[in-house]
Amino acid sequence: MANVALRNVRKTYAGGFEAIKGIEFDVGDGQFCVLVGPSGCGKSTLLRMVAGLESITGGEIDIGGRIVNAIEPADRDIAMVFQNYALYPHMSVYNNMAYGLRNRRMPEPEIDTRVQEAARILELGAMLERKPRQLSGGQRQRVAMGRAIVRQPKVFLFDEPLSNLDAKLRIAMRVEIRKLQRRLKTTSIYVTHDQLEAMTLADILVVMNGGRVEQIGNPLEIYQKPATTFVASFIGAPPMNLMALREAGDFHAPARDGILGIRPEDLVISSDTPAGGLALNLTVEAIERVGAETYVYGIRSRQGEAPTVSARPGELPPGEVIVRVPGAIGPAIGERIRASAPRDKLHLFSADGRQRIDI
């Protein structure tokens, strides 16, 4: 049981590349913290710094009231689950879990109790004598979890533990990890690039980009009030529609320059414009039907209309607006539609996208 605190943590590689540019956040005792961001944003590096597998070139990391900067991974009282599981291929499931305890010279009966208990929780009882290569992906994943559990560490660290599993299993394991964490009440830090995983698992969500923190907070809060355009387009699928303010039609904003954002599910196809809200004329370009809902991809058709603001991955191509329509019925391709949103569903950001402006 412990909280984890990061104080202005930095990582600069020998070549001068700054991977982590001063990060601060706290994870309270028993909380589940998720680091999310695109590839290369430094989230895995940060996790490995907490684990002690990467050196810390600036700032402090505090685990349970102890600065761990100079402490070996084995002595930080953490356990880590790796993306490729990193099970010892030549050891049985039992020995994989027991190995770390044996290295700590724990008495054999105590080891046995802990391993059996972990095997019971993870339903691995029948597989204790098998080798990792005889297990399926999901089972290996559970052994990796078991190896972390038996240690009874202060902190669990997860490095994209589900990304090697197929979609169905991933969802099942996601739920399992959450249940397990609630039950053990162990402070956890979890790295993922999957925003859905991040939303569903996190008590605290840390959105990272380019070695910095973009926003920290409760996942729903972040979804409802993204602090920057990066967060707005990264969290939520399909991503938020973003457009330069001067092109936003009839909308009257408190600022003259800026970026206007609207989530696809907040746009409604209707002919009238809500007071103070936004209305867009679109020509339907593509339609995706996923069953419960339909995504309509429209190009704004007004003459001389400039494209939407977009450049980074996860964002829309220029000029395109996505509208989410419930059910399987939607407009046809080529049809002209009018989509509108009320004023309270709009998000406004400064022109550089770095700041949220309240409407």
Added chain:
Amino acid sequence: MVEHRPLNDVIAYAILTLGVFIVAFPVYLALIASSHDAGTVIGGHMPLSPGNHTLENYYRAVFVGGSRTSREPVGHMLTNSFISAAGIAVGKIFISILSAYAVVYFRFPFRKTAFWIIFVTLMLPVEVRIYPTYKVVSDLHMLDTYAGLILPLIASATGTLLFRQFFMTIPDELLEASRIDGAGPFRFFWDTLLPLSVTTIAALFVIQFIYGWNQYLWPLLITTQDSMQTIVIGIKKMLTTTDELAEWQLAMATAVLAMLPPVAVVVFMQRLFVRGLVETEK
């Protein structure tokens, strides 16, 4: 896509059969020669069917030695060969697995340099550096000793390279998991790296055992006493007689015996050996 045409099969089998014949015939001839008496072998017309002096020839080769040359019996030479071949194989594995471990897993000054120096020795086989090596061994008073037979042949890059390539295929996460599990460098080596290397070790053992067994020039140079002779040298000496007829039937029996240990090593370790060379799954 492999094509299947009967004619291709016939040609392929014909070529393979020819290959087997070319390799096997001299061995067969050696077997035949070792079963006849001296007169028949020297007579000029080598029979192609076995004679009836097999037991006598092998008994003499192993326990008595050539009658007129007063050389060591084969049994002793086999032991010498075995000790040096096994010593070379084990020593080489020991040295190369440790040096590969250092080169792959430790960051120390001049690591790259160390690796390249090891690599360069590939271009300097025993034959090339034979004079300095002889001088060193002789100065260390290791002529006519097992140490002298074994040590100079242990140092070489092949094993280090093989282990280095293997270690580089082991995912880094395994090392990191070990570190988190509280295993230091020695524990990681002993508990994880070594068990994973078993097949590679077996492959290297087979290759190096045969390499050591077949050594000719080096043992010839540094052994002068008959008691330190290896079997390969022994066969050679059986055939160089000054005023006597060479006892070909004994030489052939010895050659056949000399073949057995390497064959046994290959046969017993074949499964591991092949896995060690082709295995990719970790």
